[in-house]
Amino acid sequence: MSFDKKIREKLVNHIPKYDSGSWENFSKMLPAPWYTKLFQNSSGWIVGGLSTTALLFTIYNANTKTELLNDEITTLKIQIENTIQADNKIITKTDTVYITRQIEKPVYLTQLAEKDFDFESANNKIETLTKKIAVLNRRVSDKTQLNGDTISRTNQTSEKPANSESKIEQKISTSRGNKKDVKDGSIAQHSVDLNGIDDMDTKNSTSGIESKSVSSNDSYIDQKSRINEAKSIEEELNNAELPKEKATIIPELKALENIIAKTDPEEPKKKINWPKMRFGLNSDYLGLKVLATGPTAEVFLADKFSFNASALFSGQIETKHPFPKDFNKKTGKEFNQEFRNYVDQKPALIENITIKTSFVKLPLYFNYYINTWSRFSFMVSAGTKLDLSVYQDVDYFVGPFGQQIKRKFEAKPKAKTFNNLFYGMGVQYKYKNFVGQLTPYFDFTFRNADYFRPKKNFGLNGSLKFEFGK
Amino acid sequence: MCRNKVYLTQPKPFFVFNRKKKNLNLDEILDGCLKKRPAAQKELYERFYGFAKSIALRYASRGDEVHEMMNDGFLKVFSKLDLYDKGQAFGAWFKTVMVRTCIDYYRKNHSRVGMVDIDDIHYLSYEDHLIEKLSAEEILDLMKFLPPSYKAVFSLYIVDGYSHAEIGKMLAINEGTSRSNLSKARLKMQELIKKYTSEVKDYRNVI
Numbered sequence: 001m002s003f004d005k006k007i008r009e010k011l012v013n014h015i016p017k018y019d020s021g022s023w024e025n026f027s028k029m030l031p032a033p034w035y036t037k038l039f040q041n042s043s044g045w046i047v048g049g050l051s052t053t054a055l056l057f058t059i060y061n062a063n064t065k066t067e068l069l070n071d072e073i074t075t076l077k078i079q080i081e082n083t084i085q086a087d088n089k090i091i092t093k094t095d096t097v098y099i100t101r102q103i104e105k106p107v108y109l110t111q112l113a114e115k116d117f118d119f120e121s122a123n124n125k126i127e128t129l130t131k132k133i134a135v136l137n138r139r140v141s142d143k144t145q146l147n148g149d150t151i152s153r154t155n156q157t158s159e160k161p162a163n164s165e166s167k168i169e170q171k172i173s174t175s176r177g178n179k180k181d182v183k184d185g186s187i188a189q190h191s192v193d194l195n196g197i198d199d200m201d202t203k204n205s206t207s208g209i210e211s212k213s214v215s216s217n218d219s220y221i222d223q224k225s226r227i228n229e230a231k232s233i234e235e236e237l238n239n240a241e242l243p244k245e246k247a248t249i250i251p252e253l254k255a256l257e258n259i260i261a262k263t264d265p266e267e268p269k270k271k272i273n274w275p276k277m278r279f280g281l282n283s284d285y286l287g288l289k290v291l292a293t294g295p296t297a298e299v300f301l302a303d304k305f306s307f308n309a310s311a312l313f314s315g316q317i318e319t320k321h322p323f324p325k326d327f328n329k330k331t332g333k334e335f336n337q338e339f340r341n342y343v344d345q346k347p348a349l350i351e352n353i354t355i356k357t358s359f360v361k362l363p364l365y366f367n368y369y370i371n372t373w374s375r376f377s378f379m380v381s382a383g384t385k386l387d388l389s390v391y392q393d394v395d396y397f398v399g400p401f402g403q404q405i406k407r408k409f410e411a412k413p414k415a416k417t418f419n420n421l422f423y424g425m426g427v428q429y430k431y432k433n434f435v436g437q438l439t440p441y442f443d444f445t446f447r448n449a450d451y452f453r454p455k456k457n458f459g460l461n462g463s464l465k466f467e468f469g470k
Numbered sequence: 471m472c473r474n475k476v477y478l479t480q481p482k483p484f485f486v487f488n489r490k491k492k493n494l495n496l497d498e499i500l501d502g503c504l505k506k507r508p509a510a511q512k513e514l515y516e517r518f519y520g521f522a523k524s525i526a527l528r529y530a531s532r533g534d535e536v537h538e539m540m541n542d543g544f545l546k547v548f549s550k551l552d553l554y555d556k557g558q559a560f561g562a563w564f565k566t567v568m569v570r571t572c573i574d575y576y577r578k579n580h581s582r583v584g585m586v587d588i589d590d591i592h593y594l595s596y597e598d599h600l601i602e603k604l605s606a607e608e609i610l611d612l613m614k615f616l617p618p619s620y621k622a623v624f625s626l627y628i629v630d631g632y633s634h635a636e637i638g639k640m641l642a643i644n645e646g647t648s649r650s651n652l653s654k655a656r657l658k659m660q661e662l663i664k665k666y667t668s669e670v671k672d673y674r675n676v677i
């Protein structure tokens with residue numbers, strides 16, 4: 001076997017063992033997934049966005065729960081009211097016999113809704129009346145038969161009761177035929193007819209009395225007592241008038257309808273109970289060095305406790321460095337390295353570096369209010385100011401002396417999102433829905449951000465807001 | 471083209487670990503790597519670590535270069551995995567990528583390193599049986615004494631099976647230079663082996 005083959009065999013078959021920890025070292029070199037890159041590049045915006053979304057979701061969730069609770073409370077209240085009404089109804093209607101009977105009427109709600117009348121019972125009563133009248137007439141006719149003279153004299157008039165009876169029957173038949181005709185008028189007419197009959201009866205009986213008075217005094221007294229009896233029957237019949245009953249029923253039915261209308265399970269109107277919120281403008285004198293301003297929103301989580309979020313857009317903070325070594329002295333960084341993506345790496349004389357820094361902050365903090373007797377109240381605040389974005393306008397002169405040219409670019413250094421906490425105590429003035437707040441605060445920085453390092457750890461926050469909600 | 475690709479189609483199982491995790495087959499691992507799943511990438515790295523290191527050891531001059539070559543190679547494998555044709559053996563594709571990465575590294579860092587003059591090599595009589603006494607590690611250690619340009623040609627031609635034409639293209643040298651370098655490298659290796667074995671023999675005799 002030749003030298004080459006032996007070497008190849010030896011080397012190809014040689015597979016070194018895996019060194020533990022190699023992957024851990026290598027994996028750091030792998031390109032990060034898109035979500036990691038996204039988070040690294042815009043962590044500030046993501047944290048801010050997520051915080052705001054979480055806040056909005058919490059508010060929405062709390063509102064939904066409150067709405068549901070309110071709905072339940074409303075439903076329960078309605079149920080309680082209905083129960084009370086139903087109880088009251090029973091108690092009040094047990095006072096009279098009629099009302100007690102009418103309570104059973106809701107079973108026939110459909111009949112009531114159609115505003116129909118119970119004609120069957122009315123007809124029954126009319127039939128009873130007819131029978132009674134017939135009995136009465138028969139009595140009268142018997143009387144007339146007793147006195148034959150009277151019969152002959154009153155031959156013409158004796159036909160009238162029969163006619164009147166037939167009239168009544170005719171009325172009944174018409175009332176049966178057309179139930180709707182049986183109303184106040186017809187019943188009244190009916191009673192008139194009855195009166196007419198009675199008048200005639202009375203006349204007949206009077207004529208009978210006259211004839212009897214000729215024959216015997218006893219028979220006269222007997223007849224008179226019967227006439228009185230007939231009159232009492234008539235009165236009894238008159239008392240049992242149907243229209244009166246109907247007049248009593250209808251208002252009761254209307255009252256029942258009203259109750260039914262009230263107890264209908266209509267859905268109560270949904271009412272969104274937004275929490276107390278304030279929107280306005282916020283200004284911050286950061287480190288008593290630069291003024292930042294932007295919109296603000298405050299949501300009350302409890303009566304005196306609120307969460308505040310706003311966006312602060314700062315003005316430009318200008319720093320000057322005559323030479324790169326001055327930049328290095330101040331920041332501890334190499335100018336060329338710090339801005340290697342923008343500055344030419346070839347050695348050249350760089351002078352008069354001017355850096356204008358501006359940034360976007362997202363203050364997130366909680367407020368607790370201590371009310372006073374006046375429109376003023378004290379407030380205690382605590383939270384953080386997240387750095388969302390930082391922008392740096394850099395310009396410098398480069399080139400040999402006498403031939404220098406100005407170069408300018410905008411750099412976007414990575415923002416240190418979470419780098420501070422602040423605590424403040426201030427005062428609030430409230431007039432109607434307008435609120436003004438002024439809060440001096442102490443800024444505790446636990447991570448130094450190169451782009452903004454104020455000498456003082458104090459700041460002043462002021463805001464003007466308009467209040468919405470309850 | 472490679473003369474001896476057949477035995478490189480699939481690397482041998484490099485290690486036997488008693489793992490509790492699910493044993494994925496190569497296709498699943500490759501699919502996972504295409505989807506940039508860290509678990510699959512780790513699995514592929516661990517499986518082909520030894521194979522990649524054996525290639526890097528042949529081209530690297532120093533220990534730290536081995537890791538740099540391997541890292542570059544694996545990065546290239548993960549980034550260019552979508553170019554891999556599944557109809558071909560993955561081992562062969564992996565080897566090609568690793569070898570080319572090592573050559574790129576050599577061209578970047580050692581291409582300007584001066585050549586050893588042929589006159590500097592001392593011709594010694596060589597006996598074939600000497601090589602059998604050496605292990606792969608010992609041979610690799612001896613190869614480190616070769617100048618990078620010789621070592622590259624030596625590895626490409628003898629171990630990886632590339633032709634002089636291919637080597638010339640890869641290293642941006644003439645085919646004749648490649649032949650010359652190989653010849654010198656072979657002589658140098660023989661000399662080193664002989665010297666090494668004699669030293670070992672003397673050492674053993676002393677003990």
